[in-house]
Amino acid sequence: MTFARGFAVLAAAVSAAGAAWLTAPAEAGDSEPEVHRIEIRRFAFIPAQLEVRPGDIIEWVNNDAVPHTSTAEDGAWDSEELSRGASYRVTVDWQGSRDYICAYHPHMTGRIDVVGVAPGE
């Protein structure tokens, strides 16, 4: 292997390692907001009850054939119609607990409990 070719191989390896480092997901730690996924499946929110911290993100994903919504009982959020595969995100900017329903199928209920403090506080 010539010096030039060896240098090129080394440079490519270093570049690949750098790219991998740059694209690696951040490790979940106390200082990072967390993304919580709630699946809508067979007419249920899964999980139906979730504990989060201020600043976290909640994402609902509808995996049912029929449309659903995620609608806070107190009006704090409303995804409006989520067809199959659609998702909706809310950033937790409140304290305490909030109940929510599917506006189309009100027997579908869920609850978000906010505990602790925001990351970094």
Next chain:
Amino acid sequence: MRRHTLFAAALMSAALVFMPPSGQAQSPEDLNDLEIAHVAYSAGALDIRYAHLALAISENPKIREFAALMLRDHGAVNDAAVALITRLNVTPKDNEVSQSLVAQAAGIRSRLRAAEGAEFDRIYAENELSYHQFVNGALAGIFIPNAQNAELKALLEDALATFKAHEHHAEAMVEAVSMAGE
């Protein structure tokens, strides 16, 4: 008492559904996947037609809300069924069970069109409950166990979850309508 009446109506519906006009009963257990798909799609399409009638005739907010839900949900389930048969490149097969469902529904629509006000609401609500009870029984007891294609089976299981929710909703609707009529 009312529950007994409804249960009897549901049983009668079940008996009629599998009794084609010729009088020769077709065994639902003998239906193949393409025939099961046809029955499931037909059942949804018929309930959509009932819902359109309800939205045209009823002024009861609970009836109208339920009918709008039927349009949305049965439309979505049938869209999923169309997507599946398109992907599988197959054609659902008409059969005596589907034909019997269609014939029976025509009679119910005639009754509904002849009624108005609280009477329409009562007939619609009770029919929705017995219809969903029957369809759910057929799905859970016959069609899902007998479906051979895994994707069709999954679609029917999703449909059953949807229709069970409708059945519970219909129970509440029947109760609300009967209380309003007392």
